[in-house]
Amino acid sequence: MINYFKLKLLKTAFFLGEKYKVETKVIVADFGEREDIYNGIKAGLEGLEIGVLVNNVGMSYSYPEYFIDIPELEKMIDKMVNINIMSVCKMTRLVLPGMLERSKGIILNIASASGMCPTPLLTLYSATKAFVDFFSRGLHAEYKSKGIIVQSVLPYYVATKMSKIRKPTLDKPSPETYVRAALGTVGLQSQTNGYLPHALMGWIISLLPTSTAINLIMKTNKQIRARYFKKMKGK
Template sequence: MSVVIMSRTKETLDQVAKEIGDKTGQRVKVAVADFTKEDVFGEIEGQLQDLNVGVLVNNVGMLPSYFPGRFLESAELDQTITKVINCNVKTMAKMCKIFLPGMANRGKGVIVNISSGIACIPFPMYTLYAASKVFVERFSQGLQAEYKDKGIIIQTVAPFGVSTRMAAYQQTNIVTSSPEDFVKSSLQYLRAGDKTHGSVCHTVMGWLLQSIPLQVIYAESVLSSLQDYIKKKTGYEASIPESSPTFKIQLNEQEE
């Protein structure tokens, strides 16, 4: 397949495009877009309107802060709300709106939407982020019910620990996967239903999290311990808001 990669940093995109091209021999198209902004989709649609997109991976995401904190403690809260909704919610729906019609017409296609393991419960201290990922799951599950008989696979992938910038590149272990290992694992579950945690370990973590009474998770001592744990793991203070780079990949059917 030829590939289109989309992100907000052209230098990084060009580097990744070269790596993919050198390794696979396939064509790689680069498109620069910042999905925290309001009006980027018209330009995207114009650039890609002649492509038959066979696989869409909505992996764009923004975490308001590495450090867990209460909703009202977020820096520049109004802007943060707008950016998170644009990036984590609006973008996924808009990209599906652009490319799902072609898949439906051809009677085949795959859409993978990346959620988060913490969306399996109402998750305090990451309230806005977790809520945005619940939308990803419900929207994807509804679309799969609507378009499954059209031959289209629409799946939510909800990982826990993956060593990316969003997770401050934590050291990999049995709980925290490298991006490469997680992708290989999660693709094995592509036909396993409308939602997967992407690995056996992350599936077990989801089950454990849902089995803990919410009053235990919401205890002040537990929330304080979470803050201490994240501070120790990442070295980031609550006063430093960070976000992941917006990043999106589309895999396109090979053109003749």
């Protein structure tokens, strides 16, 4: 496991060891930094046979916003590209050669349903996730004949801290429910929404003309943005 928060890593490693009786290696790294963290990660992975790589690191906006009005825009651009795009490319570069030597391996890249269609007011985030989707599907085509599975996973909302959704529902499942469903698609689909209700949502959106879908998303995100500012004003 790789994360910038060492205490969280150690707690998770302890939990996994206690529950599943496995040894977990932890590497502390901040994917949002400009500095080259990947030499340290490479050293930490030395000697390990990585059978499955899950590129799950990601960040989004605090609230929907017009591109030029995003707070600390320059910093946000650098950080989001480093976290959402650069990490996927660099981690794949580190792990894929070993998988090719063994003629087997799985790479799961967590994109987002926002990457399936331009998402106004989350434009930068949406674009980075579209990159992850295209990158994943291209890699799968390149390496599937060599025993490597590369899957693009495009969830809608899941009840996590990042989404700020506390209570799971049918269309906004808990992480456990979503992961259990998504793992069932590995090896069957190179691109997946991972969870049946999300797949149905994606199918419905795909039936709409792109311009209609974009307009609907814009309207929804404008409403979310307005609620955010109303809430902030009330504090």
